[in-house]
Amino acid sequence: MKRTEAFDFYQPATLQEASQLLKDNGPGGRFLAGGTDLVIAMKEKGLLPKYIVDLKRVPGLSGIRENSDGSIAIGALTTLYTIETSALIKKKYPFLAQSAAEVGSIQIRNRATIGGNISNASPSADTSPALVALGVTATIASASGERKIPVEEFFKGPGQSVMNADEILTEITIPKTAANLVGEYIKFSPREMMDLAYVGVAAVYNLAADKKCTGVRIVLGAVAPTPIRAKRAEAVLEGQILSEALAEKAGQTAAEEAKPISDVRSSADYRRAMVGTMTKRALLNAATGPAKSWYDRRDRRY
Amino acid sequence: MNKKIDFTLNGKAVSRDVPTHRLLLDLLRDEIGATGTKEGCGTGDCGACTVMMNGKPVNSCLILSGELAGADIVTIEGLKIGAELHAVQKAFVQDGGAQCGYCTPGMLMMSKALLDSNNNPSEEEIRYALSGNLCRCTGYAKIVQAVQDAAAMLRSKNP
Numbered sequence: 089m090k091r092t093e094a095f096d097f098y099q100p101a102t103l104q105e106a107s108q109l110l111k112d113n114g115p116g117g118r119f120l121a122g123g124t125d126l127v128i129a130m131k132e133k134g135l136l137p138k139y140i141v142d143l144k145r146v147p148g149l150s151g152i153r154e155n156s157d158g159s160i161a162i163g164a165l166t167t168l169y170t171i172e173t174s175a176l177i178k179k180k181y182p183f184l185a186q187s188a189a190e191v192g193s194i195q196i197r198n199r200a201t202i203g204g205n206i207s208n209a210s211p212s213a214d215t216s217p218a219l220v221a222l223g224v225t226a227t228i229a230s231a232s233g234e235r236k237i238p239v240e241e242f243f244k245g246p247g248q249s250v251m252n253a254d255e256i257l258t259e260i261t262i263p264k265t266a267a268n269l270v271g272e273y274i275k276f277s278p279r280e281m282m283d284l285a286y287v288g289v290a291a292v293y294n295l296a297a298d299k300k301c302t303g304v305r306i307v308l309g310a311v312a313p314t315p316i317r318a319k320r321a322e323a324v325l326e327g328q329i330l331s332e333a334l335a336e337k338a339g340q341t342a343a344e345e346a347k348p349i350s351d352v353r354s355s356a357d358y359r360r361a362m363v364g365t366m367t368k369r370a371l372l373n374a375a376t377g378p379a380k381s382w383y384d385r386r387d388r389r390y
Numbered sequence: 391m392n393k394k395i396d397f398t399l400n401g402k403a404v405s406r407d408v409p410t411h412r413l414l415l416d417l418l419r420d421e422i423g424a425t426g427t428k429e430g431c432g433t434g435d436c437g438a439c440t441v442m443m444n445g446k447p448v449n450s451c452l453i454l455s456g457e458l459a460g461a462d463i464v465t466i467e468g469l470k471i472g473a474e475l476h477a478v479q480k481a482f483v484q485d486g487g488a489q490c491g492y493c494t495p496g497m498l499m500m501s502k503a504l505l506d507s508n509n510n511p512s513e514e515e516i517r518y519a520l521s522g523n524l525c526r527c528t529g530y531a532k533i534v535q536a537v538q539d540a541a542a543m544l545r546s547k548n549p
Contacts, residue, residue, distance in 0.1 A: 089432025193522015
């Protein structure tokens, strides 16, 4: 395996300093969080950064906090393993914990961060569909200030986002949600967490006692240049009583909305078919409660 | 760019002038001479390079030396407790949990990490913890058995 080549290496102690470094040193710089995408890009894809700005010495960028208004803030440097195992996230948003658990091995998830998973803007990122489905807002900071943007509007294409080179994703905020919100994230990938998603589907909705579904969000990963909402599929279920037939119809609609490509993992046609199947199962699984274990999570995709 | 880095390796303080782009794996093997940690894929898929960093298992092939200041690193060379092998080492020997042996240091580090937080894991929990450690000889059954036996040894010591 190719080795990384020399670069200048900075470890700023504040966000301002970190952002200023990118401004002052110009193009060719990269921010470093967990390194599980950046270092692999350097080793495998020939990325040659001139300089690297390690964000891990900036205090206050990691941790999960419940705010008084019922929202939950997650620091950008919070590792995916921390999210996967967080009692608060597992209780309120088990499908989000599940999406974090779908990324690589435990060794990877001990390094990989939620902010990195978003900032890298991979169309197949496992946490993105769940975050978009939850209506999460990203806080982006630079030396000149801070702005907030819905994660749904964050992605612009593979590896492309709304962030400028000197901007840093610092935090994400999950807004307060209804007490009867349910959800499911399905990563469809035969090698599970050790490979990228062929198709990712997050389905989230409020489930009433009579099984009426409202606030339906269906978000697809790995089947378009960015994560996309399947809005027509959402409309199929909105305000309706959940049934297998309706979930099937929503799945077929989501399949029509997907814009997949063919690559080494899968043909576009297969991806489209799997969007239909996995959307249906995600919608139905969400109503049955969170998966009890890894085997359960695996088995109920089929 | 070089940088003076102070960190802890297997309980001993290390202070070295290192190129910041040197991978932790290469620093351990080529500069420090601790060759127990292996490189398989180099991209975080196989787990052969697993070490503990600040108490958590990580892939040393994806960590830059520049990130190491203040870190506590434990490698396979630091797993033994004094003269005595760690329970996972004893169990892998006893059960034949190693065939060619190349994945073994990573398997042992990850098994130790699992047993640190759970001394009575189910087979499912063991397979989940080891899902990022590949054995090219496919000797998984005995590896899982060895982790179960190591857990039993630890439980009998600390019931």
